[in-house]
Amino acid sequence: MNDPTFTTDGRSMDGQVAEDRLRRIEAGMTRLGLGLAHRLGGNRLGREAEGVLFDRLMRSLAERHPRAFAALAELPEARLLIDPQDAPAALMLRVGPSLSLRLCERNEPAEAAVRSPCARLLDLFEGRIDGDALFFRRELVIEGDTALILALRNTLDGEEIDLFAAAAGMAGPLGRALPPARRAAGRLLGLMDGVHRALPEPLERGLAALERRLSGRLSGRLGGA
C-alpha cells in the first residue's frame, strides 16, 4: 500500500507541499527574470547589460561547480538551446572552450535543444527530477544532437546545484536583491500555511488564488513580461 503521509524519499507531505510551493515561486521568479532580460535586450546597451549579467551568473556557477564546468569546457564547441516553454524567451548555452549563456529566441538554430516548462527545467538543472522519467512522460522534448544533451545532463547531475544561491553569489544589485526576495517568499509561504489552516473555505480559496498569482500560474502575470 502507498503510505499517504510520506514521499518515497521519506519527507513528510507537509514538507513536500511547502517545498513544491517554494519551487513554484522560484519558477515564477525565473520567468520574471527572463522576461525582464528579454525586454532589456531590445537595444545595444541592454544587450551589453544582459551579457554582463549572464557572464556573472556563469562565473558564479563555475566557482561553485569547477568539476562540471571544466567538463563542459572540454566538450567540442556546440550550441544547446534551452527552452522554458512557458517563459517569454529561451537560453542559448555554448559549450566548449568559450563557454557562455545568452538569451535567445526559441526558434534560433542550435545543434541540440531541450524544451520543457520552466519549473521542470529548474528541477532538472538542480537535480530534483529524473530526466529520463520526464522524457518517458513526454514532459521533456529533445531535439538534435542527443549525445550533447546527454553529456550536459550527466555532467550537471553529478553536481548539487542551487541556481538561486549561485545568482545570489553574483556581484551587483541582482546578487544583493535575490536572498531577501527568496527569504520574503519563504516567510510569505510560511504565513500562508498558517493562515490556510485557520481560514473558512471561501477565504482559503482566495488565498490559494493569490498564491497562484505569486508563483506566476495565473495567465500572463509574471511569465508574460
Next chain:
Amino acid sequence: MDSFELICPAGNPAALRAAVDSGADAVYLGFRDATNARNFPGLNFSRDDLAAGLAYAHARKVEVYVAINTYPQAGNPEPWRRAVDDAARLGADAVILADLGLLDHAARHHPELRLHLSVQASAANAEAIRLYRDAFGVRRVVLPRVLTVPEIARLNAETDVETEVFVFGGLCPMAEGRCSLSSYATGLSPNKQGVCSPASHVRYEPRDGALASRLGDFTINLFAEGEPAGYPTLCKGRFVAGGGAGYLFEEPTSLNAMELLPDLKKAGVRALKIEGRQRSKAYIAAVVGAYRAALDAFAAGRPVPRPDLDAMVEGGAQTTGAYTRAWR
C-alpha cells in the same frame, strides 16, 4: 533469516552519495571508458572519483563494486587489466567481470579481490556457474533476466555460489553479452564499447504531433501524442509485421519485482540489484529509498509498503518480466 543485500547503481559521485544515503548495502559503478557497459557521455568515475566514493561509502559501512563487464578488444587488453588493477589498488570490495581472460587476470594477480560474475556473462545454469567458481574463485553470479523464479530456485539448489538478481529498472530481454542488435544498427557494440544504442546515433524527431525515435539509419518507434515513450533500443522497437505495427521482442516497460520478495527469498537469492547507472540521482534516491523501506519491512515481517514508482519507469509500465512469464 538473512536479509537481502540491496545493490544500487551510481553513474557519478553525487549518485553514489544518493544511493548510500538512501539505504544501499552496496553501490556498483564503472570507470569513464569502454571497460563497462554504461559508457555514456558525461557518466562514470575517474580513479580519483572512485577513491573519494570508496571513502564516503566505507565510512557508512556500504560496499562498492566496480563493473568491468565489457569484453576486451583483440590486441588491446590493457585498459581492462588496468581497470581491474586500479579497482584492487584503490580498495574496491568486488569487481564485476564477464570475460574469461579478465577473470583469469584478476584471479592470478589479485587473489584477495572478490570476484562477481556480471550479467553480461549470461551464466544461466549450475554447470556454467560451478566452472566460474572452480576456475577463478567467483563468489557471486548476477543472473540474466531470462530465468523464472522456479528456475532460479533449482539453480541455487545445485550450487553454493551466491546469486544476485535484478529487481528494478531497464529490462534487457536478450542473452546479455551476446546481443548484437545495437551493433547492427550503429557499428558500436554494447559488449565491446559499452554502448547499447549510443547517444551519438540516436535522434528524436517530431512528426505531426508524434515523436519518432531513430537509431542509426532506422526509425525504430513512433510514439503518438501523449503516449508514454521508451528508450531507443531495437529490442523495444515497434516493427511492422503481418500487416500491423507492434512490439516483436519487448514493449517499453521496466522491471519491478517488489511483489516477488517472498518468492525470491524462498528461491535462495542473496542480493537484489537495481538497474540504472545512466539514471539521475533523483531516480536513485527515489528507487533505492523505496526498496530499502520494502526490504526492512519484509525482514521485520511487516506488510511491505508499495510506493508508487510509475513516474520513474520506461513506457509508464512495470512488469515482473521473465520471473513470472505471465505471457505463457
